[in-house]
Amino acid sequence: MIKYFSLLSLLLYLSGEMYAQRTEVYAPHIQTVQVIANDNYLAPPIITLGRGENIEISFDELSHEYHRYQYVISHCNIDWTPSDLSELDYLDGFNNNPIDDYETSINTTMPYTHYKFRLPNNQVRMTLSGNYTVTVYDDSDSDTPIFKTCFRVLEQHVGISAVVSSDTEIDRNKSHQQVSFNIQHKGYVIRNPQQEIKIQVMQNGRVDNMVSNISPTYVGPDELRYTHNRALIFPAGNEYRRFEIVSTRFTNLGVESLQFHDPYYHATLFTSEPRIRNYTYDEDQNGHFLVRYDDATDNDIEADYFFVHFTLPWDKPFQGGNLYLEGEFTYDTFNQQSEMKYNEETSSYESVQLLKQGAYNYLYLYVPDGSTKGETGPVEGNFYETENEYLILVYSRPFGERYDKLIGMKLVRYRP
Structure with a gap:
């Protein structure tokens, strides 16, 4: 145990910053936190109130030792600060419940215990729409969380029609995409749209370049329009890079070599190349990942862990910014663990990830110093043909209400 935990300590970084909208992992022995709605790993973690839908939260603890984990549910405002509600307002049942569904891994070089639970369940259910965080603690140290994650609950009151175009306010069919949408709210009273309605738009689930605080360009009796808005223009980026580590015997997509350095597996990916010159179509999953092992009957407990090696040749390190890996497996967080480190000897950016x-799926994002927004341009390029998906969220807080309701959601995909 000591040997691999000391190795993990070098590889894993616990960020001191709080990113409330992202999954935040605070313990190096916690891996592969997933939040999946209705068993669809490609869908955003959003469920509809009162329709029998569910969120499954799962994670691995890197040992076969039993831990009594507890979870606590909290309701949040649109900006993920705690809402001005008591638990009695938004929960039916008990908070601070144990996680009783767990299994130890079978025949893996990296021993782990897989924990999971679903919401709602027999102990607790959510009664209001909006943003929710789930904080997980080890019962032996209830003052220190091991991770926090988030999901949303929807009560559909409005309809949304949306379109994504490569013909934008700043260029035509070059490097950007523009989102336009209308909100139909017949039967749902909105007296002051500027004050009551809040919008969020995300590209491929990314938080760093999310657009919010936008005003409608047209206000009608039963409709709000958000068109020709420069704030809704996104750099188009490029298709996500892909790799598969689904075998312990054979290399798969994107993998140059598999090696076993006792006691763990290592996968070296093919050397990455900059993609700023030309767009190349690929059937990606817009940043998502799927746990899978070809020889498993139960992926949750039979899939092993690999140390995955990334390499991007680059003449000299960036000045004035850093390079990061981005994908669902990084929890959309720019920290020391997701940062690509420059190796002067090989003239390359390198990273090792335990996966x-x-x-x-993954991308390389450049983040300028002082910014929290990643840029695809320097390494991946920006091409209007890129197939992206955009999530539009509509929140409402009428005058006198104490929380932000999530009243509309639309997932729209751009296909040239």
Whole structure:
């Protein structure tokens, strides 16, 4: 145990910053936190109130030792600060419940215990729409969380029609995409749209370049329009890079070599190349990952862990910014763990990630100093043909209300 935990301590970084909208992992022995709505790993973690839908939260603890974990549910405002509600307002049942569904891994070089639970369940259910965080603690140290994650609950009151175009306010069919949408709210009273309605728009689930605080360009009796808005223009980026580590015997997509350095597996990916010159179509999953092992009957407990090696040749390190890996497996967080480190000897950016077997998507994002927004342009390029998905969220807080209701959601995909 001591040997691999000391190795993990070098590889894993616990960020001191709080990113309330992202999954935040605070313990190096916690891996592969997933939040999946209705068993669809490609869908955003959003469920509809009162329709029998569910969120499954799962994670691995890197040992076979039993831990009594507890979870606490909290309701949040649109900005993920705690809402001005008591638990009695938004929960039916008990908070601070144990996680009783767990299994130890079978025949893996990296021993782990897989924990999971679903919401709502027999102990607790959510009664209001909006943003929710789930904080997980070890019962032996209830003052220190091991991770926090988030999901949303929807009560559909409005309809949304949306379109994504490569013909934008700043260029035509070059490097950007523009989102336009209308909100139809017949039967749902909105007296002051500027004050009551709040919008969020995300590209491929990314938080760093999310657009919010936008005003409608047209206000009608039963409709709000958000068109020709420069704030809704996104750099188009490029298709996600992909690799698969689904076998312990054979290399798969994107993997140059598999090696076993006792006691763990290592996968070296093919050397990455900059993609700023030309767009190349690929059937990606817009940043998501899927846990999978070809020889498993139960991926949750039979998939092993690999140390995955990334390499991007680059003449000299960036000045005035850093390079990061981005994908669902990084929890959309720019920290020391997701940062690509420059190796002067090889003239390359390099990173090693501990990942559970499966199929993965990733990008290289450049983040200028002082910014929290990643840029695709320097390494991946920006091409209008890129197939992206955009999530539109509509929140409402009428005058006198104490929380932000999530009243509309639309997932729209751009296909040239």
